[in-house]
Amino acid sequence: MNIKNYINGQFENPSSNSWIDNYNPSNGEVYGQIPNSSKEDVEQAYKAAKSAFPSWSQTTLEERSRILIKISELLEANLDRFAEAESKDNGKPVSLAKMVDIPRAASNFRFFGNAITQFASESHESVGQNAVNYTLRQPIGVVGCISPWNLPLYLFTWKIAPAIAAGNCVVAKPSEVTPMTAYLLGEICNEAGLPKGVLNIVHGLGTTTGQAIVEHPNIKAISFTGGTATGAHIAKVAAPMFKKLSLELGGKNPNIIFADCDYDDMLNTTVRSSFANQGQICLCGSRIFVEKTIYEKFKVDFVEKVKNLKVGHPSEKDTNIGALVSKLHLEKVKSYIEIAKEEGATILCGGEEVTVDGFENGYYLQPTVIEVKTDDCRVNQEEIFGPVVTIMPFKTEDNVLEMANKVKYGLSATLWTNNLKRTMRMSNQLQAGIVWVNTWMMRDLRTPFGGVKESGVGREGGFEALRFFTEAKNVCIKY
Ligand code: NAD
Numbered sequence: 001m002n003i004k005n006y007i008n009g010q011f012e013n014p015s016s017n018s019w020i021d022n023y024n025p026s027n028g029e030v031y032g033q034i035p036n037s038s039k040e041d042v043e044q045a046y047k048a049a050k051s052a053f054p055s056w057s058q059t060t061l062e063e064r065s066r067i068l069i070k071i072s073e074l075l076e077a078n079l080d081r082f083a084e085a086e087s088k089d090n091g092k093p094v095s096l097a098k099m100v101d102i103p104r105a106a107s108n109f110r111f112f113g114n115a116i117t118q119f120a121s122e123s124h125e126s127v128g129q130n131a132v133n134y135t136l137r138q139p140i141g142v143v144g145c146i147s148p149w150n151l152p153l154y155l156f157t158w159k160i161a162p163a164i165a166a167g168n169c170v171v172a173k174p175s176e177v178t179p180m181t182a183y184l185l186g187e188i189c190n191e192a193g194l195p196k197g198v199l200n201i202v203h204g205l206g207t208t209t210g211q212a213i214v215e216h217p218n219i220k221a222i223s224f225t226g227g228t229a230t231g232a233h234i235a236k237v238a239a240p241m242f243k244k245l246s247l248e249l250g251g252k253n254p255n256i257i258f259a260d261c262d263y264d265d266m267l268n269t270t271v272r273s274s275f276a277n278q279g280q281i282c283l284c285g286s287r288i289f290v291e292k293t294i295y296e297k298f299k300v301d302f303v304e305k306v307k308n309l310k311v312g313h314p315s316e317k318d319t320n321i322g323a324l325v326s327k328l329h330l331e332k333v334k335s336y337i338e339i340a341k342e343e344g345a346t347i348l349c350g351g352e353e354v355t356v357d358g359f360e361n362g363y364y365l366q367p368t369v370i371e372v373k374t375d376d377c378r379v380n381q382e383e384i385f386g387p388v389v390t391i392m393p394f395k396t397e398d399n400v401l402e403m404a405n406k407v408k409y410g411l412s413a414t415l416w417t418n419n420l421k422r423t424m425r426m427s428n429q430l431q432a433g434i435v436w437v438n439t440w441m442m443r444d445l446r447t448p449f450g451g452v453k454e455s456g457v458g459r460e461g462g463f464e465a466l467r468f469f470t471e472a473k474n475v476c477i478k479y
Pocket of ligand 1: 146148175212226228251451456
């Protein structure tokens with residue numbers, strides 16, 4: 001199936017008539033083409049957004065809210081269609097897309113549709129000076145949203161929903177590897193009555209289409225989720241134009257397990273936090289540190305559970321691990337398994353490609369557990385972003401805290417313990433934007449989401465996202 005750009009409420013071919021193949025990771029076949037959009041297409045999308053901006057920013061909050069909630073309802077009504085499309089594009093199990101990706105995309109629109117009606121600004125009386133100050137929160141204008149392939153619709157809408165709720169018009173680009181659900185979203189937006197030009201979706205490569213969005217002098221804010229190297233490049237391009245930037249980047253998250261935790265809950269959740277979505281979630285706990293006293297037991301129990309995970313076709317109901325997103329990514333992940341062997345680590349299970357009957361050219365890999373000797377080896381320091389985790393023991397709280405923080409990333413951390421004082425000490429000191437204690441990836445959309453160090457700049461979620469997509473203006477009136 002070929003897809004088109006969504007500009008000014010219409011579906012358009014790329015102006016150069018240039019196309020990119022779209023692969024189905026479950027069988028390695030090309031199943032459609034996507035626009036290879038140029039600077040001209042981005043310009044056309046910008047113009048549509050600009051002409052829609054003044055009236056959209058003047059639309060009442062009730063009306064904006066109504067449309068966003070309608071989009072949410074239509075996504076829910078089309079759950080199966082969207083989940084199947086997401087799975088075919090990305091390789092993730094359909095069951096996961098149905099349970100997590102699409103419902104969460106719908107929640108994004110519902111949440112920000114409601115949040116905008118509660119987004120109040122402050123006023124300050126300058127006592128003794130006969131003056132009052134108040135703050136206006138004004139939309140920026142035309143903003144750019146660029147998203148990755150791992151949670152395609154979920155992360156795409158995580159940006160778009162607050163941007164339009166706040167009154168901006170958007171030029172957005174999903175990953176070229178997983179464009180399908182973003183394409184389908186255009187239809188839904190028309191059906192929900194979103195005015196033409198408020199959302200424009202341009203498909204294409206990062207280095208051309210994405211770059212054109214970032215370089216555009218009148219797209220004044222960029223919300224980006226993707227790799228750290230791409231984020232650094234975007235920051236450089238955007239800096240001379242003083243653009244507002246929100247960068248959600250890579251991670252290498254520690255999962256720290258103390259002997260006093262609820263063992264069964266920890267074990268089951270750790271399997272999930274290691275391998276959900278084939279380990280391709282920026283929040284996955286890819287470095288597991290286990291207190292020495294329970295290390296050997298954990299190792300046996302964990303490996304046994306991991307070996308029982310079924311790698312299979314994404315549409316099979318009992319599949320736990322689907323296909324990796326692309327051939328290129330599969331090769332990258334496999335190369336890290338080789339690096340682990342060269343570094344003298346032990347592969348406790350997995351490490352091999354899997355051939356799924358009938359889908360021999362799909363990109364399947366066994367879930368892999370690597371026991372590392374030291375925390376500073378490459379597999380323990382670099383983001384692999386696949387079904388691969390490292391494990392190693394630790395002796396003391398100080399010892400594990402030091403190892404947990406000794407990476408360039410700082411997105412999330414998970415802590416398993418029932419000791420309250422330790423929880424407080426550790427969660428204060430872990431260098432991460434998000435700390436989960438005795439759970440993983442429990443999300444409340446009101447909370448700030450983002451990372452420290454090379455995991456990013458800025459926060460998404462709740463009012464933080466609405467603040468990012470607005471400019472604060474102070475008005476001071478003397479009376
Ligand atoms: P990527 O950086 O290769 O691409 C992300 C998006 O940026 C894509 O749409 C791509 O086309 C675009 N892009 C690439 N080069 C560009 C350029 N020069 N200018 C503008 N846009 C450009 O990342 P990916 O491989 O798609 O995603 C995986 C990465 O995303 C991992 O590192 C993962 O940790 C990270 N991620 C982070 C979060 C988070 O919230 N922090 C969430 C999900 C994924």
